[in-house]
Amino acid sequence: MSTVPSRLSVVTLGARDIGTLRSFYRSLGWPEVPASDDGWSAFLLGGVLFALYPLPELAAEAAPGMPEPAAGWSGVTLACNVDSREEVDTAFAAAVEAGATVVAEPTDRPWGGRSGYLADPEGNRWEIAWAGTARFDERGALLSFG
The missing domain is CATH 3.10.180.10 (2,3-Dihydroxybiphenyl 1,2-Dioxygenase, domain 1)
Structure with missing residues (x-):
């Protein structure tokens, strides 16, 4: 029987305005991953990747056919x-x-x-x-x- 590893690797927030969220998290002093831009942004936090992704694109991948959350x-x-x-x-x-x-x-x-x-x-x-x-x-x- 296969198992799922007991780890949390990435937390992704669907962003309505990724530029504003990027600025906010950078202003906390969190180091942004070099490949970040307004299409995808991430911060490596103690071994977990904290990512920001445009909400419509995340919804299309993670909840196809469902309305975007309020x-x-x-x-x-x-x-x-x-x-x-x-x-x-x-x-x-x-x-x-x-x-x-x-x-x-x-x-x-x-x-x-x-x-x-x-x-x-x-x-x-x-x-x-x-x-x-x-x-x-x-x-x-x-x-x-x-």
Whole structure:
């Protein structure tokens, strides 16, 4: 029996305005992959490729014949875990300065960590979080959680 490898390699957001999203993610200080342009853009983040692709083209590939999703929250969140409780507030403020919209200010959570929620210019939700049990390698890739 074959298995699917237990890894997440690429996360792709369908972009309504890829130029605006590229600018936003670059303003976070994230290094863009050299082959990026307004037809496809990507950022290598701790071993996962975070890609932006025009929504109509992504919809044609991933959901042929279905209507494009409405703008706003899709029910999915992405998270950037940081190394300390204090860094949540620092990273959160930097994202707001870069153009993110505050959804929920950072707060201590019942599960023992700290996090806050932001939206990028197209409404995609990001959580900036710290969990004391998270361990990362030198690239920032998550090694263990809990």
